[in-house]
């Protein structure tokens with residue numbers, strides 16, 4: 001049943017508000033060579049285009065219930081998850097004070113021989129943790145670190161100084177090794193357009209190589225498993241079969257190859273490895289490899305805590321719907337005083353939350369403007385740009401591309417979801433620039449939003465503009481943009497574990 005629903009969601013790309021055919025609709029092995037390969041070439045090119053995006057820079061109650069608070073000084077005292085050699089496959093939790101420190105060398109053995117590369121890496125990470133924790137004690141909402149590009153400040157951050165310090169430590173230390181095994185397009189490539197664009201964008205950005213990648217796996221503190229669930233589905237899934245098995249088995253085989261050929265997987269039982277997926281089936285795919293599911297860092301759009309998403313280990317991946325592959329024209333909107341619509345939503349009936357929303361509000365109110373299909377001649381983007389609040393209900397899975405669409409259009413996002421962890425909520429204080437409405441309160445949307453005073457609204461809208469830079473995708477990534485924020489989410493989770501040989 002779930003698979004049927006997820007399968008239908010393949011249509012989401014075009015169903016919402018554009019009439020363009022979705023990136024892929026059905027798989028035919030004969031058409032594949034004719035149609036598919038050329039389109040992949042195109043997609044690859046799109047990924048490599050350097051889009052110069054003009055910058056338009058610029059909820060503690062409910063949101064925080066799932067947020068990991070990694071940047072709260074207390075929480076950064078690491079959980080002390082310790083991963084050692086897999087003799088029993090057991091993970092023990094040790095207090096941080098018992099972590100191996102550089103000083104307790106065995107007499108008679110020189111330091112150089114005693115400490116492995118891994119121990120050196122862990123020692124550097126230990127110092128980074130201490131520095132971030134220390135920075136977290138400065139709590140006056142301003143960073144004290146110099147930065148030529150941007151200084152995080154203000155209530156959009158849980159702790160701006162800790163975030164800034166963590167970001168700078170990441171720039172100094174983060175090294176990622178990308179496994180070379182696997183053939184494109186299922187490995188090393190992904191979609192750079194469509195609702196799943198973040199998956200392909202990230203894979204391409206990594207494969208290109210950058211200051212965070214290394215070709216020496218011994219130098220790495222993280223290992224990337226570069227498979228694309230979207231492309232696996234595209235090539236291995238028999239349409240309408242509702243059988244996800246082939247995809248899971250492909251990932252299982254891949255991890256087998258990796259763990260037989262390299263030492264790193266067994267060393268940490270996968271804890272310093274990460275995968276990412278924007279596809280609804282990302283979580284299901286990882287469930288075929290228990291260590292991947294339970295130990296590895298999974299970066300998922302479908303960040304549903306009711307389906308095993310673990311906020312302190314896994315990272316929420318922003319879903320960014322790039323219809324053309326570009327974000328030109330999406331950024332910016334009217335000033336608050338020129339936004340006549342209180343709240344806006346357009347989208348089809350997908351899942352029970354949207355059912356409740358459409359049933360209550362569809363074409364019934366002048367303030368809460370809700371459509372399942374936009375009237376012809378009405379532009380979706382222009383509606384976002386002239387609404388004060390943009391409704392972002394979950395569909396068949398928890399994430400909604402509307403959250404980032406709203407942020408791009410400088411419209412205050414209203415999340416209507418259950419069990420969803422919004423992206424970067426370890427760093428960002430979603431309550432300061434967004435509203436969360438519980439599903440049971442869908443009937444009260446108008447009262448709730450009207451209850452937000454004008455001055456409070458103006459503050460939130462200003463913060464949406466400030467937080468926008470963290471969600472922007474640049475052709476060539478820029479510091480603090482979506483690409484770097486995703487890396488930072490992964491970095492934080494790596495900081496949270498201690499690996500031993």
Ligand SMILES: *[C@@H]1O[C@H](CO)[C@@H](O)[C@H](O)[C@H]1NC(C)=O
Nearest residue numbers: 137138139140141142143144
């Ligand atoms: C915040 O704290 C730093 C360091 O303690 C200090 O230099 C700065 O002036 C403070 N800023 C405000 C706005 O209080």
Ligand SMILES: *[C@@H]1O[C@H](CO)[C@@H](O)[C@H](O)[C@H]1NC(C)=O
Nearest residue numbers: 259260261262263264265266
């Ligand atoms: C890792 O562990 C698996 C299963 O225990 C084993 O088959 C494999 O050979 C090990 N890999 C290496 C590189 O030793």
Ligand SMILES: *[C@@H]1O[C@H](CO)[C@@H](O)[C@H](O)[C@H]1NC(C)=O
Nearest residue numbers: 286287288289290291293294
């Ligand atoms: C993850 O761990 C839990 C608890 O140990 C176990 O019940 C579950 O089956 C594991 N998940 C997977 C996908 O193996």
Ligand SMILES: *[C@@H]1O[C@H](CO)[C@@H](O)[C@H](O)[C@H]1NC(C)=O
Nearest residue numbers: 304306307394395396397398
């Ligand atoms: C989240 O997971 C739960 C448990 O599987 C499921 O019932 C729920 O529908 C999921 N939420 C969405 C929006 O898919």
